[in-house]
Each structure stands twice: as C-alpha cells, then as structure tokens.
Amino acid sequence: MNEVPRHAVRPIRAEEWREVKELRLLALKDPAAPIAFLDTYEQAAAKPDSFWQERAGGSAAGGTRVRQFVAEDGRDGTWTGTVTVLIEDAGGVDPFGTTVERRQAHVVGVFVRPEHRGSGVVDALFEAAVAWAWSVEDVTRARLYVHEDNARAERFYRRYGFTPSGVTVPVKGDPAKVERELVLDRPGTPSGVS
Template identity: 55%
Template sequence: MDDVIRAVRADEWLKVKQFRLAALQDPAAPIAYLETYEAAVTRPDSFWQDRAAGASHGGAARQFIAEGPDGVWAGTVVVLVEPAGAEGVFGDVSSVPQAHLVGVYVRPESRGVGLTQELFRAAMEWAWALDAPRIERVRLFVHQANSRAAGFYRKIGFVPTGYSVPAPGDEGERELELAVDREG
C-alpha cells in the first residue's frame, strides 16, 4: 500500500467537499450515511471550510484520509469525540467519554487491500491518545442491512453492544451500535 494515512488540513476544504460528495454517490450511500447527495451539494463553501478546519486540529473531531502518491484521496474516516454527558449523533447520552467513527468511505478501486483497516488504526490511535477527555470506548453505528460493513467492523474487533436506534428516514429499519472498549 503506497497511500499515506494522515489528518486533513484546513486548507483542503475543497477536497473534503469533493470526497464527501463522491461518497454520497456510492450505491451504499442510502444505508451508510445520514445525509444525501442532494442536501450536501447545496451547502455553501463556508460549511465545507468550517468542516475541514474543525476536523484538522483540536480535540473535538479529526478526519483521516488515505492519500496516494499522486495526491488522490482513496479513503476517509472521521472521529467525533463525545465527552461523558454530551449528546451523541443519535441523541443518546454516554456516561463515559467515547469516540464515534463516522463518514467511512473508501473508493471502490481501493477496497479489499487493507486501506480501511489502516484508516481505522489511525483514527483509533488518535482517539486512544487523547488526554482530555480520556476515551473509554470507540463506537460506530451500522445500518442493519449493511452486512458487508458490519462484517468488516466485527473482523477488526468491534462487537455489537445490543444498542440500536431507528434509522433516520425509515423508522422500520435500525442502526446497530458496535464498540471497542479501552484495554486496561
């Protein structure tokens, strides 16, 4: 693998935007993301600038990308920090500080070569290294129909917690929580 895994930089907001829009056009997007291409494409540049800046430094969020030698981004994952008592993406409140992985996307031509695992490794290393708050677990949600993603998450150590929430836009479907607890 020749890709470099690194955090995005604030000045890369246009690439952040373009990559997110590409992800939202993937066939799995309707069950993988909480927003649609139609909604994202209408967001002003200031939204994308703020998003890139917020995910490039600080301790509240970090976006990791896999960048090829040619500068093309092949994959991404975003880490959101949820302090104890803070409301999570789905409105739940955790009793422990946790990290929440979202926005996972790897271009189809880069799948199956270990890239997603390397993105997750970087994201989780960053989360575990935070001093304040000290992250006690890393979690993610996966749509009940997204068996490919769920299988990958279990393969790298995430386990179902038994917690689920209604899938946004389709109350008959569920988003299932998987997590990894801090060791020691």
C-alpha cells in the same frame, strides 16, 4: 508484477476543504450511501463553501474534538478513503438524540473509493483513527453505528474488533430498520469501565 505503494494516512489540513467536499460528495453518490450516511448528496451539494471550510478547519490536524483522516494513494496523491472521529463527552447528545453515557470516540464518515476497496485502505484508516482516539485523555471506548443492511461494513468492523453493544436506534425515515451500535474498548481497559 508492480506492487502498489501503501496508502499514507494522515489528518486533513484546514486548507484542503475542496478535497474534503469532493470526497464527501463522492461518498454520498455511492450505492451504499442511503444506509451508510445520515445526509444525502443533494443536502451536501447545496451547502455553501463556508460550510466545507468550517468542516475542514474543525477536523484538521491539531483539533481536540474531531479529527478527519484521509488515505492518499502513494503513486499520485489521490485521496482513496476517509474516516472521522468525534469525541463525545458524558452527558452530551449524540446524532441519534440519545444521551452519551461516557467520554468516548465516535467513528463516522467511513468511505473508501470503490476501486481501492480490498486493498487495505480501510484498515490503515482505522489504525490511525483508533490510535488517535486512544491518545485523547479519558477516552477508553470507541463506537460506531452500522445499518442492519450494511453487511459489508459490519463484517469489517467486527474483523477489526468492534463488537455489538446491544444498543440499537431506529433509522430516520424507516423506523422498521435499525442501526446497531458496535464498540471497541481500549486495550487494557477493564470491561464496563467508563
């Protein structure tokens, strides 16, 4: 039996904008995309190359406000998954239009290619993403939102240690549905500390 090499996780590089675009468009074609992402394939595909260049440049290694990580297949270098971490400052406004209460990390854009799900890729991505979040000054909490119908994703987030905060926001275009906020406190941080 051949053992599949572990996926290497690393921050993207600015010059990898074409790969960033390709993986994002693939993610937006996934059947779960309507409940997992805030934009659509059509919206993303219509964006000019300059958008993707700026996106990659802004979330590449060395950035202090946002960092995108990718997992690479150890056999052929294919990007097998991605996650992005945004640093939010207290008083800012998040993508849902609510005021951010404290400096924190916001995990977004989680995607693993279907053929690599269940192989540990998402665990490796989250290890890198959360470790980076904890390295940012004054960040003691990470959060993410999960659509109430995205049970597979929520199971992983809870297994990883994220817990419901009790905060919900209505889903854009379908206010009968909600996105639930899940949070993860930095180890050693007393509850309620901001």
